[in-house]
Amino acid sequence: MSDGYDFNSIERKWQDYWRERGLFEVERREDKPKFYYLDMYPYPSGELHMGHVRNYIIGDAFARYRTMQGYNVLHPMGWDSLGLPTENAAIKFGIHPAEWTTQCVANMKQQFDRLGISYDWSREVDTADPQYYGWTQWLFLQLYENGLAYRGPGLVNWCPQCGTVLANEQVVGGRCERCDALVERTTREQWFFKTTDYAQALLEDLELLDRWPERVVRMQEHWIGRSEGFSFTLEIEGHDEEMEVFTTRIDTIYGVTFMVLAPEHPLVAELTRGTEHEARVRDFCQEVMAESIIERSDEATEKRGIFTGANAVHPLTGDAVPIWVANYVMMEYGTGAIMAVPAHDQRDFEFARKYDLAVLPVIQPEGEELDGRTMTEAYLGDGEQINSAQFSGRPNREAMEQIADYMEAEGIGHRDVNYRLRDWCISRQRYWGAPIPIIYCDRCGIVPVPEEDLPVELPEGVEFTASGDSPLSRIPEFMEVECPQCGGPARREPDTMDTFVYSAWYYLRYPSPHEDRAPFSRDDVEYWLPVDQYVGGIEHATGHLMYSRFITKVLHDLGWVSFREPFASLFTQGMVYKDGAKMSKSRGNVVIPDEINDEYGADTGRLFSLFVGPPDQDSEWSDEGVVGAHRFLWRVWRLATENLHAWDAGFAADLPEDGGEEQRAIRRKTHQTILKVTEDFESMRFNTAIAAIMELCNDLGSFAASMDAQDAGDRAVFSEGLSTLVMLLSPIAPHICDELWERMGLEPSLFECAWPQADEDLAEEETITIVVQVNGKVRDNVEVPAGTDMDDVVEMALEREKVSKYIQGNDLVKTITVPDRLINLVVK
Numbered sequence: 001m002s003d004g005y006d007f008n009s010i011e012r013k014w015q016d017y018w019r020e021r022g023l024f025e026v027e028r029r030e031d032k033p034k035f036y037y038l039d040m041y042p043y044p045s046g047e048l049h050m051g052h053v054r055n056y057i058i059g060d061a062f063a064r065y066r067t068m069q070g071y072n073v074l075h076p077m078g079w080d081s082l083g084l085p086t087e088n089a090a091i092k093f094g095i096h097p098a099e100w101t102t103q104c105v106a107n108m109k110q111q112f113d114r115l116g117i118s119y120d121w122s123r124e125v126d127t128a129d130p131q132y133y134g135w136t137q138w139l140f141l142q143l144y145e146n147g148l149a150y151r152g153p154g155l156v157n158w159c160p161q162c163g164t165v166l167a168n169e170q171v172v173g174g175r176c177e178r179c180d181a182l183v184e185r186t187t188r189e190q191w192f193f194k195t196t197d198y199a200q201a202l203l204e205d206l207e208l209l210d211r212w213p214e215r216v217v218r219m220q221e222h223w224i225g226r227s228e229g230f231s232f233t234l235e236i237e238g239h240d241e242e243m244e245v246f247t248t249r250i251d252t253i254y255g256v257t258f259m260v261l262a263p264e265h266p267l268v269a270e271l272t273r274g275t276e277h278e279a280r281v282r283d284f285c286q287e288v289m290a291e292s293i294i295e296r297s298d299e300a301t302e303k304r305g306i307f308t309g310a311n312a313v314h315p316l317t318g319d320a321v322p323i324w325v326a327n328y329v330m331m332e333y334g335t336g337a338i339m340a341v342p343a344h345d346q347r348d349f350e351f352a353r354k355y356d357l358a359v360l361p362v363i364q365p366e367g368e369e370l371d372g373r374t375m376t377e378a379y380l381g382d383g384e385q386i387n388s389a390q391f392s393g394r395p396n397r398e399a400m401e402q403i404a405d406y407m408e409a410e411g412i413g414h415r416d417v418n419y420r421l422r423d424w425c426i427s428r429q430r431y432w433g434a435p436i437p438i439i440y441c442d443r444c445g446i447v448p449v450p451e452e453d454l455p456v457e458l459p460e461g462v463e464f465t466a467s468g469d470s471p472l473s474r475i476p477e478f479m480e481v482e483c484p485q486c487g488g489p490a491r492r493e494p495d496t497m498d499t500f501v502y503s504a505w506y507y508l509r510y511p512s513p514h515e516d517r518a519p520f521s522r523d524d525v526e527y528w529l530p531v532d533q534y535v536g537g538i539e540h541a542t543g544h545l546m547y548s549r550f551i552t553k554v555l556h557d558l559g560w561v562s563f564r565e566p567f568a569s570l571f572t573q574g575m576v577y578k579d580g581a582k583m584s585k586s587r588g589n590v591v592i593p594d595e596i597n598d599e600y601g602a603d604t605g606r607l608f609s610l611f612v613g614p615p616d617q618d619s620e621w622s623d624e625g626v627v628g629a630h631r632f633l634w635r636v637w638r639l640a641t642e643n644l645h646a647w648d649a650g651f652a653a654d655l656p657e658d659g660g661e662e663q664r665a666i667r668r669k670t671h672q673t674i675l676k677v678t679e680d681f682e683s684m685r686f687n688t689a690i691a692a693i694m695e696l697c698n699d700l701g702s703f704a705a706s707m708d709a710q711d712a713g714d715r716a717v718f719s720e721g722l723s724t725l726v727m728l729l730s731p732i733a734p735h736i737c738d739e740l741w742e743r744m745g746l747e748p749s750l751f752e753c754a755w756p757q758a759d760e761d762l763a764e765e766e767t768i769t770i771v772v773q774v775n776g777k778v779r780d781n782v783e784v785p786a787g788t789d790m791d792d793v794v795e796m797a798l799e800r801e802k803v804s805k806y807i808q809g810n811d812l813v814k815t816i817t818v819p820d821r822l823i824n825l826v827v828k
Contacts, residue, residue, distance in 0.1 A: 005637040007601030011735040014749070015113060023751055024118040026074055028527045035071040036528045037063045038507055038567075040536030040544070041078045041125070044104035045089040048111045049590035050621065051576035051583030054609045058573055058684065059535050060117045061610060064731035065681045067118075068755040074528055075118055076510040078125030079105050082133060083499025084162060084170075087432035088179065097432040101128050111593050115602045116734050118751070123513045127502040132509065133434035134455025135519040136502055139551070140426075140437055141448050142558060148194045149426075151438075151446065155264050155331050156425055158184045164429040165190060170543075174292020185264055185289040190427040191436055191495065195550050199224055199419040201564075202549055211569035213616075216541045223542040225420025230404050231335075232413025234259070234312040237320060241270055243312055246334040246418045250407070251400035254388040255341040255362035257352065258322045259312050260305070262329040262336040263288045268308065271323065277309040281325060288327045296327050303328050303351040315412045316389070326351060334418055342378065343370065349378040362387045363396045424547065426498045431462050431471040433496025441483035441490040450484050456492070470494035503544050504551040507531055507566055525561060534567040537575075545570070571616065571684060578621040591621060603733035604630040610686035610732055632694060633736055636729065639701055640722060640740045646709040649745050651719035654712040663717045666703045667762050669696055670721045674758035677728045690732065696725055724756050772797045773824040774806040782823075790817045797823055 018024065028034075039059040042052065063075040081101045090100040105126065112119060127133060143149040157166040161181035170176065171183050195202075203224045206217050229248035236243060243259060261268050263285035272278040284306045288296070295301055305326035312321045328347050329338055342352035343361040352359050359372035365383040385391050385399040394402070407413045427436070435456045437449035449456055459478045462471050472478055473494035483490040505519070511528040512521035536544075545567075552566040575582050578589040596605040608629040613619035640647075648654065656663055673696040680689035700721045707714040723744070730737035730750040738748045765786050770793050772780040780802040784793055794815055797803050807827055814826035 003641065005634055005736070007603065007633075007736070008598075010739045011114070011116065011597075011602050014735045014738045015116060017738070018116075018118070018749065018751070019113075022122075023749060024075065024120050025122050026072055026120055028524065029072045032070060032072040034074070034528060035063075035066045035533070036074045036531045037066065037533045038075075038510070038531045038535070039077065040534070040540065041080050041503070041506065042108065043083070043085040044079045044081055044101050044108055045085045046104060046585065047592065048108050049583055049585070049592055050596065050605065050609065051578075051590065053111070053115060053593055053605075054576055054615070054619075055535060055537075055573050056112065056117055057115065057606050057609045058571075058615050058686065060115075061606070061686060061731040062533065062681065062684065063118055064734065064751060065755065067751060068727075068731070068753060070754065074123075074510065075120055076123040076125070076513075077112065077117075077119040077121070078123075078506060078510070079108075079127065080499065080503055080506075081105070081126050081128035082433050082496075082502055083127075084164065084428070084430060084432075085499070086128075087430055088162065090432070098128065101126075114597050115593060115606065118734075123510050125506055125509050125513050127499075127506065128432075130455045130457050131516070132506075133502065135509070136434050136497065136505070137437040137449070137454050137456060138451060138519060139505060140497065140501070141451065141454075143193055143554060144438075144448055146554075146558065148197060148554060149191060150194065151189060151191050153187050154190050154192060154423075154425055155185060155187050156190055158186045158188070160184060162430075165425060165427055171293075174295060182290065183292070187264075187266075188427075190425050191438075191493075192423040192425050193550070195424045195547075196419060196421055198550050198553050199226070199421045200417075201553055202421070202546065205549070205553075205564055208565050209567075209570070212567075213538070213570060213572055216538060216545070216570060216572065219538075219541040220546060223421060223546065225418075227334075227418045227420075229416060229418060230407070230413055231416035231418075232315055232407060234315055234321070236271065236323070237311045237313060239271065239310065241267060243267060243323070243337050244335045245337050245339050246416060247339055249341070249344070249400075250403050251385065251388075251396045252341040252344045252362055253316060253339065253403060254391075255343050255360045256314060256321060256339040257342060257358040257360055258324055258340045260324050260326045260329045260338050260340050260348075260351075261308070262331045263325055263327070264331040265325075265336040267337070268325055271308045271310040275309050277307065281306055281308055285325060291327070293330055293332065296330060299347070301328070303347060303354060305351060305355065307355075315407070322357075324351075324355075332422060333420060343372055343375065344378050344380060346378045346380070349375070360387060424498075424500075424550070426501055427495040428498050429470045429494075430496055431458070433499070434458075434502070435472065436493040436495050436497055438493040439481060439483060439490045440493065441486065441488060443488055444483055444485045444490075447483055447485055447490070453484070458496075470496070472496070500544055500547050504547040505555075507534075507548070508555075508561070522560065529561065530563050530566055530568045533569045533571065535571045535573060538572040541572075573615050574613070574618040576612075576619055576621055580620075583621065596626065600626060600630045601633070601735070603633055603736050607633065607690065607733050611690045613687055615684055615686060632697070633733060635701070636697055636725070637736065637740070639697060639704065640726065641743065643704050643709075643718065643722070644743065646704065646707065646715050646718055647722065647744055648712075648715045648719045651716040651723075654716035655720060656713040656717070659713055659717065662703060662706070663713055666699060666717050666721055668765070669699045670724050671758045671760070671763035673728065674724060674756050675760070675763055678755070678758070681731075686732065689728075693725065693728055693732075696721065696728075700725060726750070727753065727756050768820050770797075770820070771822045772800070772803055773822065774803060775826060776824060779803050779806055786820070790819055790823070793817075794823055794825075797825070 039056055063073050067073045087097050090097040157171050159166050159176040159181055161179045227248050230250040231246045233242040233244050272281045305324045308323045310323045312323055314321050340348040342348040342359045361370035361372055363383045364370050364386045382396050385394045385396050391399040437456050439447045441447055459475050479491045481490050508520045511524035515521050548566050555561045556564050581587050583590050608626045673692050676692040677689045726737050726740050737750055741750050742748050767783050768786050770782045780800050782797050810827040813828050816824040
């Protein structure tokens with residue numbers, strides 16, 4: 001009889017064992033292939049729940065699997081401590097961000113350890129450590145010195161509740177992703193990284209990401225948004241200013257009947273200043289700018305606008321073209337100004353009809369005559385060019401090139417490429433971040449902080465609540481400094497850097513986290529990078545993942561790294577739902593890991609998290625499923641401990657070459673399970689891998705109930721199956737497996753053991769079942785020895801009563817066979 005499965009003491013025992021031996025700490029090795037597995041590090045802004053930890057359990061199972069395969073696996077963890085999420089949490093609980101971070105890190109680290117996650121804590125990275133953010137400031141200086149960081153006016157997203165600028169990726173549905181306040185659009189002096197300089201490289205190198213989800217690649221491709229077209233300028237009657245326009249349809253230029261500016265466009269104020277239109281246009285713009293970009297860009301949104309009172313001059317006809325402001329044009333796209341061609345753009349058409357503006361068709365489908373007065377919708381297809389001066393009568397695609405040639409020859413414009421991607425605004429008007437390492441001197445201008453003066457550390461005793469200006473600006477002892485160039489009085493930049501800046505390079509720090517002469521050891525980075533497997537949420541597709549790619553490319557061009565892409569393979573895990581809603585503290589539907597650990601054990605929580613469904617899909621939490629997972633571990637425990645009398649560590653010598661039918665069946669199942677679980681682990685289908693392990697457990701239980709424990713062959717076959725079961729389960733439920741391994745008299749830990757190898761010959765079925773169809777409908781099954789010639793199987797099928805009755809009196813016109821699977825008999 002076995003003793004009880006005391007998971008609490010077992011898990012404490014093996015966690016101590018792993019920690020005391022430094023089992024998860026790795027160094028560079030030349031005798032093993034390397035594998036860098038990385039989970040996206042968390043914000044230490046609270047307590048982990050099971051929705052969070054599913055991601056880390058997935059990672060741990062895979063890292064343990066790769067280690068057992070003989071790889072030198074780097075599996076680190078750190079903390080995304082600086083930034084808005086942590087500061088907001090600290091404000092909410094009335095505690096300093098540094099103290100809050102320390103408390104949260106300690107708690108979350110304990111949670112990770114209780115789950116048995118195999119992190120190499122000797123490589124822990126914390127972005128709030130001045131040693132780390134000092135090198136982030138160094139990174140800023142590299143971009144600045146190479147013309148990739150600049151300060152200038154920019155249209156930005158302003159969260160009035162958080163009191164700071166937000167990146168586009170931090171605005172969801174027009175609201176702040178952290179506090180859900182409506183985001184305002186305003187112009188402010190900010191610091192930017194020139195991501196647009198790398199737009200084409202970011203786009204082209206998507207071809208290198210053949211192990212990324214296609215959905216993420218397409219999201220990045222759309223976000224970069226490359227368009228080929230034509231750029232030109234229009235004069236404005238009575239004004240010195242000109243209007244710059246980019247279009248992908250220069251063939252429609254003769255159909256322009258009005259121009260449209262985005263409400264955010266600086267020309268709006270210039271054109272209306274001091275006119276009768278100024279107040280009404282200003283009020284309209286403020287109203288529209290309060291709306292979300294998503295709402296404004298929705299095709300179903302009503303098109304609204306207002307006339308500025310100004311007219312542009314058509315560059316080809318010389319006609320006056322009225323300039324309007326409309327809600328459906330955004331500064332984020334093109335130049336923020338469009339030529340409106342209502343006959344050939346549906347949005348422009350709806351707008352023109354609403355405000356009684358002219359509709360002039362310039363492309364006509366074959367066999368039809370379009371009349372702008374009677375058109376009911378825009379014509380979007382190709383056709384013959386009309387109303388287009390000397391270009392009329394030609395196919396519009398041909399005319400497109402000829403019009404572009406003509407305008408270039410006349411110096412009116414040029415062929416151009418436009419990107420949807422915008423420069424990255426990194427300024428944040430908050431305290432809890434790395435100060436931007438810039439000094440302003442009235443004599444010298446903008447002066448970078450010398451590298452030897454880094455890090456520029458955050459001062460203490462700061463009132464860091466959101467107020468609209470940077471909290472650091474209110475600290476004279478921080479702001480007032482000597483100019484590094486002239487020695488005169490100067491002042492620091494009061495803004496801190498966006499949280500995405502720290503995460504854009506943290507994966508480069510793990511290989512050498514204690515390096516103090518450089519941001520990282522180049523030798524260590526060249527050994528470990530690129531990251532072989534990166535895991536995180538798809539919500540980071542156009543934020544963190546894009547910024548990390550950008551920073552890597554910059555460092556590549558500056559000679560710091562040899563690779564252009566940081567993450568060779570990406571896996572995006574699904575969300576965990578409970579009671580039909582995403583698991584979230586705000587909804588009150590979270591399950592805390594400690595609750596599962598205390599009642600069922602960490603291995604149960606791990607097993608359920610991996611078994612609940614495909615890890616790349618959303619899953620529903622089930623208390624009954626947790627109980628079921630726990631029952632299975634009990635079955636494994638009893639199978640092993642109640643049959644230790646039949647266990648033989650030297651089973652290999654007694655394995656029968658042929659054996660009886662039951663012995664062959666259990667060996668076949670054992671080796672089939674190795675193949676199945678290995679294949680599923682490679683594709684991260686842990687749920688189906690666990691299902692296969694459960695089947696093996698059931699079959700071993702049945703075999704154990706009837707085997708002869710005195711028979712060497714039975715003992716060997718059972719021992720092979722049991723050891724395989726425990727080894728395959730160990731990356732998923734490592735504590736119970738190490739305990740059973742030790743009780744089986746074997747040297748722990750399984751973490752250091754080799755992954756079992758399958759004998760494919762033994763895994764082959766002795767008999768197979770062939771499905772027999774007649775005209776595509778299943779009529780019978782035929783069981784034959786594996787490897788039987790399909791022609792022979794056809795003859796057998798034709799003789800079976802269930803098949804022959806559908807053939808009699810008909811002609812057999814065709815026989816379709818799928819080897820070892822199916823026969824389809826086609827009759828007439």
